[in-house]
Amino acid sequence: MADPEKKAGAHVPTVIADELHIVYRVNGTRAGKGSATAALSRMLKRGSDDAERGVRKVHAVRGVSFTAYRGEAIGLIGSNGSGKSTLLRAIAGLLPAEKGKVYTDGQPSLLGVNAALMNDLTGERNVILGGLAMGMSREQIKERYQDIVDFSGINEKGDFITLPMRTYSSGMAARLRFSIAAAKDHDVLMIDEALATGDRKFQKRSEERIRELRKEAGTVFLVSHNNKSIRDTCDRVLWLERGELRMDGPTAEVLKEYEKFTGK
Ligand SMILES: Nc1ncnc2c1ncn2[C@@H]1O[C@H](COP(=O)(O)OP(=O)(O)OP(=O)(O)O)[C@@H](O)[C@H]1O
Numbered sequence: 001m002a003d004p005e006k007k008a009g010a011h012v013p014t015v016i017a018d019e020l021h022i023v024y025r026v027n028g029t030r031a032g033k034g035s036a037t038a039a040l041s042r043m044l045k046r047g048s049d050d051a052e053r054g055v056r057k058v059h060a061v062r063g064v065s066f067t068a069y070r071g072e073a074i075g076l077i078g079s080n081g082s083g084k085s086t087l088l089r090a091i092a093g094l095l096p097a098e099k100g101k102v103y104t105d106g107q108p109s110l111l112g113v114n115a116a117l118m119n120d121l122t123g124e125r126n127v128i129l130g131g132l133a134m135g136m137s138r139e140q141i142k143e144r145y146q147d148i149v150d151f152s153g154i155n156e157k158g159d160f161i162t163l164p165m166r167t168y169s170s171g172m173a174a175r176l177r178f179s180i181a182a183a184k185d186h187d188v189l190m191i192d193e194a195l196a197t198g199d200r201k202f203q204k205r206s207e208e209r210i211r212e213l214r215k216e217a218g219t220v221f222l223v224s225h226n227n228k229s230i231r232d233t234c235d236r237v238l239w240l241e242r243g244e245l246r247m248d249g250p251t252a253e254v255l256k257e258y259e260k261f262t263g264k
Pocket residue numbers: 024025026058059060078079080081082083084085086087
């Protein structure tokens with residue numbers, strides 16, 4: 001349950017990014033990349049600089065700073081490859097900062113379209129696993145199990161929850177992932193494009209749940225290319241372009257500029 005004291009306190013920071021830089025290192029970008037001799041020569045060159053060893057750097061996030069507060073729903077927008085998913089993964093603690101820092105209050109949860117559930121296990125087992133992975137107790141999961149299944153709508157077209165997840169369509173799998181993640185009250189919940197995958201009816205339900213999660217005093221980040229989803233759920237938007245924060249402000253203002261930029 002959300003802490004009522006935290007709830008009452010307006011402007012409590014939950015995530016602070018301070019001049020954050022994220023750099024990916026990609027191995028094997030020189031000729032003969034896959035061969036054993038290339039691997040051996042890389043090992044022998046240990047200690048020399050990255051470029052010599054055939055390591056390419058991708059500077060995905062460049063000096064991003066912002067502070068997110070409790071009760072905010074923040075949209076992350078920007079063209080393909082602008083660094084949105086990278087920024088979320090860094091906030092979740094899945095990627096190290098090259099320079100700068102991320103501070104978070106509580107454990108942020110990242111819900112991606114690719115969030116790892118086990119394809120060979122049934123939906124039912126995945127609900128339990130996912131719940132345990134988020135730190136819920138078996139009793140809490142039992143209590144919320146039916147709500148999760150009902151919310152996902154997986155059983156609307158037959159008893160699919162007892163079938164392995166590999167038999168689900170991509171939309172059904174995304175719905176189940178969202179439903180599992182949304183069953184818990186998160187301090188910081190980050191959603192990567194999950195809404196775009198469900199059908200319109202499910203999108204509406206998810207948007208409703210995002211609004212509830214915000215009321216429960218958490219902070220929600222939503223990455224989406226769907227400006228309507230952003231408009232309907234977020235009150236603040238961060239616009240990234242080429243890894244830099246181009247604009248940070250109220251949804252209407254930022255979307256207006258972004259739509260000018262994309263020519264819509
Ligand atoms: N694992 C990785 N290794 C190397 N480079 C990566 C990796 N993942 C992403 N990148 C690079 O980092 C940059 C930012 O990618 P990111 O996925 O964060 O963008 P995005 O804004 O989420 O894009 P999209 O809207 O297409 O999902 C891109 O240049 C991409 O090529």
